[in-house]
Amino acid sequence: MLSSKASSNCHGQDSLYFLGWQVYEKNPFHEVENPTGIIQMGLAENQLSFDLVESWLRKNPDVMGLKNKDGESVFRDLALFQDYHGMPAFKNELVEYMAKIRGNKVKFDPNNLVLAAGATSANETLIFCLADPGDAILLPTPSYAGFDRDLKWRTGVEIVPIHCSSSNGFRISMFALEEAYERAQKLNLKVKGVLITNPSNPLGTTMTKDELQSLITFAIDKDIHLISDEVFSGTVFDSPCFISIMEAAMDSNLKRNTDVLSRIHIVYSLSKDLGLPGFRVGMIYSNNQTVVSAATKMSSFGLVSSQTQYLLSYMLANKKFTSNYMKRNQKRLKKRKEMLVSGLKKSGINCLKSNAGLFCWVDMRHLLCSNTFEAETDLWKKILCEVGLNISPGSSFHCSQPGWFRVCFANMNQSTLQVALRRITNFVERSSFNYQQNMGSLSRKLISNWVRKLSSADREEQER
Numbered sequence: 470m471l472s473s474k475a476s477s478n479c480h481g482q483d484s485l486y487f488l489g490w491q492v493y494e495k496n497p498f499h500e501v502e503n504p505t506g507i508i509q510m511g512l513a514e515n516q517l518s519f520d521l522v523e524s525w526l527r528k529n530p531d532v533m534g535l536k537n538k539d540g541e542s543v544f545r546d547l548a549l550f551q552d553y554h555g556m557p558a559f560k561n562e563l564v565e566y567m568a569k570i571r572g573n574k575v576k577f578d579p580n581n582l583v584l585a586a587g588a589t590s591a592n593e594t595l596i597f598c599l600a601d602p603g604d605a606i607l608l609p610t611p612s613y614a615g616f617d618r619d620l621k622w623r624t625g626v627e628i629v630p631i632h633c634s635s636s637n638g639f640r641i642s643m644f645a646l647e648e649a650y651e652r653a654q655k656l657n658l659k660v661k662g663v664l665i666t667n668p669s670n671p672l673g674t675t676m677t678k679d680e681l682q683s684l685i686t687f688a689i690d691k692d693i694h695l696i697s698d699e700v701f702s703g704t705v706f707d708s709p710c711f712i713s714i715m716e717a718a719m720d721s722n723l724k725r726n727t728d729v730l731s732r733i734h735i736v737y738s739l740s741k742d743l744g745l746p747g748f749r750v751g752m753i754y755s756n757n758q759t760v761v762s763a764a765t766k767m768s769s770f771g772l773v774s775s776q777t778q779y780l781l782s783y784m785l786a787n788k789k790f791t792s793n794y795m796k797r798n799q800k801r802l803k804k805r806k807e808m809l810v811s812g813l814k815k816s817g818i819n820c821l822k823s824n825a826g827l828f829c830w831v832d833m834r835h836l837l838c839s840n841t842f843e844a845e846t847d848l849w850k851k852i853l854c855e856v857g858l859n860i861s862p863g864s865s866f867h868c869s870q871p872g873w874f875r876v877c878f879a880n881m882n883q884s885t886l887q888v889a890l891r892r893i894t895n896f897v898e899r900s901s902f903n904y905q906q907n908m909g910s911l912s913r914k915l916i917s918n919w920v921r922k923l924s925s926a927d928r929e930e931q932e933r
């Protein structure tokens with residue numbers, strides 16, 4: 470009945486990441502109405518600073534009412550057809566906001582910006598522009614669970630993982646990068662680019678200037694593109710500060726290579742930094758005019774509504790608001806992350822050291838009954854169904870080592886996080902109690918087997 474694309478399995482919908490959401494939705498936690506329900510910790514949403522946005526909206530009722538500065542309605546202008554280039558006023562504000570997040574160390578030109586319905590649409594559009602079906606994109610793993618859908622499903626492009634491991638804090642090594650490139654070649658895949666997320670989802674870490682410059686050099690050497698998904702750039706709450714790929718590319722040595730900027734593209738959205746995933750505001754930024762014009766044509770499949778552009782162009786134009794929002798939001802994220810890290814630590818669970826994002830990358834390897842992905846899935850099921858927490862297993866981020874989980878902390882209030890931490894503590898205590906009991910009965914069994922063996926050996930000896 471359906472096309473092969475529509476019925477193909479590579480959407481990723483069957484991954485445990487999305488299954489966890491489905492289970493959560495059947496029994497969602499509510500402090501009063503369903504206190505034993507499942508707590509959603511698998512959703513990278515930022516709900517910590519809604520009050521700041523809401524306060525701005527209350528102070529600017531005319532904008533919400535679709536009126537201009539003179540109090541006249543702009544409804545008709547906004548309701549009419551808009552072209553796919555987006556509103557100039559909105560794009561001007563967006564590039565200023567992007568520069569501000571990057572400490573004004575880079576300047577962005579609004580003419581190089583293409584609007585899209587979220588970073589989801591921006592990533593897919595960019596892949597459609599850069600690669601043909603059957604070409605490959607190298608992607609460091611663990612990687613965002615939605616990338617199978619966004620980069621691969623409809624484009625027909627192959628994802629070749631760059632395997633990162635806990636031995637160096639999951640950082641991208643040149644060895645792993647070269648190894649992934651060679652693996653793609655052995656599979657007869659033409660590599661068209663590398664896609665990084667910086668800050669990383671699910672790691673919550675940022676890349677250093679050296680690491681970024683090594684990647685740029687790699688892209689130049691192999692004559693491929695470099696895409697940097699920077700949707701979490703405004704969530705960097707601790708040092709080292711955020712360094713965008715554009716800033717790294719400004720290095721004088723790299724700039725001697727004239728086409729360096731034409732192979733670098735940024736994907737960004739307001740879903741994480743401003744906590745507005747429902748508004749569907751995403752963008753591609755590229756210095757490559759061919760890419761900009763192809764992406765602009767394609768953007769008609771995923772435009773941002775003119776009403777949303779209108780509202781946000783006023784909000785972002787208020788520099789006092791954006792500065793205050795960024796500062797306070799980052800402070801709140803840091804506090805929340807520390808609460809999660811210290812709560813888990815009390816239960817003997819460690820997190821990868823992080824400085825950004827809406828989640829922690831949590832090491833639960835010691836809670837696995839064996840070093841396998843089956844054991845990871847068993848632990849995930851237990852935590853979901855018995856403990857009542859929807860956290861996401863590393864397998865859904867294509868992590869190559871079992872036992873790591875992504876735990877989100879910014880999509881709930883503080884008291885819900887405390888309930889979640891209490892549940893984890895009880896679970897770990899119960900598990901270690903059962904473990905000790907099992908070990909106790911196991912050692913009793915071993916000793917009695919041993920005694921039995923010895924005595925039967927004695928008997929055999931005597932019988933001989």
Ligand SMILES: Cc1ncc(COP(=O)(O)O)c(C=O)c1O
Nearest residue numbers: 587588589613666670738740746
């Ligand atoms: C790395 C990354 N890219 C893209 C997206 C999609 O963002 P959007 O809601 O703007 O489509 C996400 C969402 O979690 C993400 O983590």
